[in-house]
Amino acid sequence: METTDAFIGLACIDCERTYDPAEGTHRCADCGGILDPQYDYDAIDVDRETFRGRPFDSLWRYAELLPFERDVAVTMDEGATPTVDCPTLADELGVDTLLIKDEGRNPTGTFKDRGASMAVTAATQHGAEDVVLPSAGNAGQAASAYAARAGLESHVFLPSRAGFTTKAMVNVHGGDLTVSGGRIGDAGAAAADAQSEHPDWYSLSSLVTPYRHEGKKTMLYELIEQRDWTVPDAIVYPTGGGVGLVGMYKAALEWRELGLIDELPSFYAAQATGCAPIVEAFEAGRDEHDPVEHPDTICGGIEIPDPGASRWILEALGETDGGAVATDDGEILDAAVAVAQHEGLEMAPTCAAAASGAWALAESGEFDADDTVAIVNTGTGNKDADVLRSHLMGQGI
Template structure:
């Protein structure tokens, strides 16, 4: 297994047990907790000048802080997405600067490509022939795309509510698709049944593989470098399973460890009111969420009623002096349309929860007026353009 020089192995975020990445591929063998890649930071010599000398061409430019070298990666040059200034939004929010990290420009149109690039690289390194996962939609499409590039068979379990575009592209990329029930919980149940029958399938599931959050952390590196290491005051992220949020939190702590920044940005989890287990846990001061019994939101990508990594998500929010916010579907859809109309950027409804969440934070007085706020657009608006158009038609537009 070809790994980078500083990659030290895998550590359980719950019990602290450590494992050799050569033999451990998924959850902790001691307690079943989430495994996290670790590095010998003292062995790394990575400074601002070194990064500035490299082309801004792919997330793999940070290979020293990834488990696998770029030359072995399953990659389509994902990452290196723009950080777009949005002055109208800054005026509306009442802050100095608003920037949108536009992840819709990745190969399959979402930030899921970052995670699947590293996870599929790991699957191939472990000698897998088949990969599998349950997904609300976009992660499944990305998995099928990267599996195809790696000459692996993919098995994707989706709920019926996944967009037509996503379901079509799973098949176009050569993936075997199983549609189960209306919501993600039913797709997960079907996936778990299949995994029990196929012990040779390599899981790409959220926080089952240790490598998806590792790919997504590169969003954090890029944001900090694109701002010339001037740490933003707030990063607002549309949160379901929270993979990207904990990834960016890890990225910021790593850059601080390496002396590239002195402080952490404040991370904010934005959720839909119809499914907001993280917001509820944060507001009530709990260290773990309570599952939402009856989730109900149009934002399928963040309708995750039982996020398994909630302790880690809540730690990231509190350690960074951030917070959590929920807004209703009407506000989220209006936010997506406002960004498209005012700034020209196309956001899927799920992603626009971060915009409506930022507006809500502003109305609460969370910002003083001189802040730099970064909002994550985790996927392209053309993924669910029909939802946005239907919303406009419902208003007679």
């Protein structure tokens, strides 16, 4: 494998067993825990000037803090997305600055491209020929796109509720698409059955591969650097499996370890009331969630009733003095429309849970008047434009 100098292997976040990256590929063999890439931070020689002197062209500009060298990356210049100042929304929330990190500008329209780039790169380094994953939609589209670029076969399992755009584009990218049941759990079960028959298929499943959250952590690097190294007071993140949230939390810890920043932002998980296991666990003071028996939200991307990384997510919220908030579907759709009409930015319904959550947090007095609050828009609104238009039509607009 062609890895970066500081990348020393993988470690289980539960039992702490370590793995050589050439041998460990997915979950811990001892306890089934999530594996996390580890680095020798003493061997990383970077400062703020290091990054100022580089083109702001893709997530791979942070190669010293990534597992693989840029010259072996499977990339379409993902990342380097804008952080947009939204003064009208800041006034409405009663904060000094409101930022939206707009991940809709990625190649396939969502932040999933960051994780797909890193995970498909890992697959090629491990000699894979086929990749497989279940997805609520966007991750499947991203995986099929990056697999196509790498010359790999992709096998994508989506629930029937996944949007037409993502289903269509999996096929357009040459992916082998299977639609199974109505929800993400059905797609996951179908993918597991298929993989048992094809053990050589390389899994790109969320938090099964160690590399998707590693690609997504770069959102935090960019957000801080784009603000001239000023750390936002709060980051509100639309949370289902929470892969991006734990990645950004890890990134903040890394940059503090390297002396690039002094403080951590407060992380807030935003969910829909119809499926809010993280919010329920946080409010109850638990360190792990209870699965939601009957999830029910229009926001399919965050309708994850049993998030496997809940302990890590809750650690991120607690250790950064953050929190968790849930809002109703109607409020979430209203927030997507408000962002589009007040600032021009397009948020998919799932992503707008972060905007709706930020409004709710502001109304509860969570933010101060001089705060800088960042919302992560994980995907472009045109992925589910029909849902947003139907919401407007239901209001007689």
